[in-house]
Amino acid sequence: MTNFQKERCWLKDSKIRLQDIYMARQRIHGRVNRTPLVKSDALSQLCGAEVLLKLEHQQRTGSFKLRGATNAIVKLSDEEREKGIVGASTGNHGRGLAYAAARAGARCVICMSRLVPENKVAAIRDLGAEVRIVGSSQDDAQEEVDRLVVERGMTMLPPFDHPDVIAGQGTLGLEILEDAPQVDTVLIPLSGGGLISGIALAMKSANPSIRVFGISMDRGAAMIASINAGKPVKVEEYPSLADSLGGGIGLENKYTFNMVRDLVDQCITVDEAQIAAAVRHAYWEEQQVIEGAGSVGIAALLSKKIHNPGRCIVLLSGSNIDMALHKRLIDGENVDLSST
Numbered sequence: 001m002t003n004f005q006k007e008r009c010w011l012k013d014s015k016i017r018l019q020d021i022y023m024a025r026q027r028i029h030g031r032v033n034r035t036p037l038v039k040s041d042a043l044s045q046l047c048g049a050e051v052l053l054k055l056e057h058q059q060r061t062g063s064f065k066l067r068g069a070t071n072a073i074v075k076l077s078d079e080e081r082e083k084g085i086v087g088a089s090t091g092n093h094g095r096g097l098a099y100a101a102a103r104a105g106a107r108c109v110i111c112m113s114r115l116v117p118e119n120k121v122a123a124i125r126d127l128g129a130e131v132r133i134v135g136s137s138q139d140d141a142q143e144e145v146d147r148l149v150v151e152r153g154m155t156m157l158p159p160f161d162h163p164d165v166i167a168g169q170g171t172l173g174l175e176i177l178e179d180a181p182q183v184d185t186v187l188i189p190l191s192g193g194g195l196i197s198g199i200a201l202a203m204k205s206a207n208p209s210i211r212v213f214g215i216s217m218d219r220g221a222a223m224i225a226s227i228n229a230g231k232p233v234k235v236e237e238y239p240s241l242a243d244s245l246g247g248g249i250g251l252e253n254k255y256t257f258n259m260v261r262d263l264v265d266q267c268i269t270v271d272e273a274q275i276a277a278a279v280r281h282a283y284w285e286e287q288q289v290i291e292g293a294g295s296v297g298i299a300a301l302l303s304k305k306i307h308n309p310g311r312c313i314v315l316l317s318g319s320n321i322d323m324a325l326h327k328r329l330i331d332g333e334n335v336d337l338s339s340t
C-alpha cells in the first residue's frame with residue numbers, strides 16, 4: 001500500500017480525528033504558548049535544504065507535554081478535578097500535569113521511577129504536585145498510579161496513550177502547517193508516540209505526502225522494537241542523555257502503536273555521541289538550550305540519516321536538562337551515562 005492508501009484506511013476508522021485536534025486547540029488557547037518556527041542557517045547550509053526549527057522547548061514548563069495535559073484536564077468534570085489527577089512520568093509529563101492541574105485548581109499526584117533526574121523531581125514539587133518515587137521503571141510507577149485510581153478514585157492521565165493527550169500534542173501539527181505550508185519532511189522525537197501520533201494525524205490529513213519521521217535513541221527504543229515485532233513489546237531501559245525518551249509503550253497500548261505503525265513513514269535511531277553533538281550544535285550554532293530528547297532531530301540531520309529532506313521541520317521538544325550536565329556537554333566532554 002502507498003502511504004496515501006494507508007492514510008485513507010486509517011482516517012476511516014480512526015478513534016481520534018482531525019476535528020479533535022482543532023477542538024484541543026480551542027481548549028488550550030491562552031493556556032499554552034504558540035511557539036516560534038525559525039530557519040536554521042547552519043543546518044540549511046549543511047543539508048543543502050531549508051531546515052526550520054520548531055522551538056517547542058520554549059513552551060511553558062519546558063516541553064510540549066503541557067499541550068496534551070492541558071487539553072485533558074480542561075475537559076474534566078468538577079468532581080473529577082476535586083478527586084484529583086494522577087500520572088506516571090519521566091519528568092516532562094509530570095511537569096505539564098502539575099502546571100495544568102494547578103491552573104485548573106485540581107489536586108495532582110505524580111508517580112515516577114528513581115531513574116528520573118533530581119532537577120525534574122524538584123521542578124514538579126515546586127509546581128505544587130505531590131511526588132511519589134516508586135521502583136526503577138516506568139511500569140513500576142504506573143502500578144502505583146493504578147492503585148491510586150482504584151483506591152482513591154483519582155483520574156489517571158497517561159503521558160501518551162490517551163486521545164485527549166494525542167489531540168493536544170497534535171496542535172503542534174496545525175501550527176507547523178500554518179507557519180510552513182510547503183513542508184516536505186518533519187522530524188519528531190519518538191518515545192511512547194503521543195507526540196508523533198497527533199502531529200502525523202494533523203499533517204497527513206492536510207497532505208498525505210508530507211513525510212513524518214520518528215527519531216528515537218538506539219538504547220531501549222520501545223516503539224521501534226514493537227513495530228518490528230508487530231505488537232507492543234517490553235524493552236530493557238538504559239540511562240541515556242535522552243532520558244525523556246525512556247520507558248515502554250505499554251503492553252496494553254490502545255492508540256499510539258497503531259497510529260505510529262499506520263501514519264509514520266520511517267523510524268530512525270541516533271546514538272549517545274550523536275545526541276551529545278546535537279545538544280552542542282543547538283547551543284553553539286542555534287543559541288538554544290535543549291535536552292537530549294529534544295535534540296534527536298538535529299542529531300539525525302547532523303549524522304546524515306535523512307536523505308533528501310526537502311523543506312524540513314525539526315521539532316525541538318524540550319529544554320529540561322540538568323544544567324551541570326549541559327555545561328559538560330557544550331564544553332565538549334564525552335559524557336557516558338552508562339558508566340556513572
Ligand SMILES: *Cc1c(COP(=O)(O)O)cnc(C)c1O
Nearest residue numbers: 092189191192193194195317318
Ligand atoms: C515525552 C517527550 C518526548 C516523546 O514524546 P512521546 O509522546 O512519548 O513520543 C520527546 N521529547 C521530550 C522532551 C519529551 O518530554
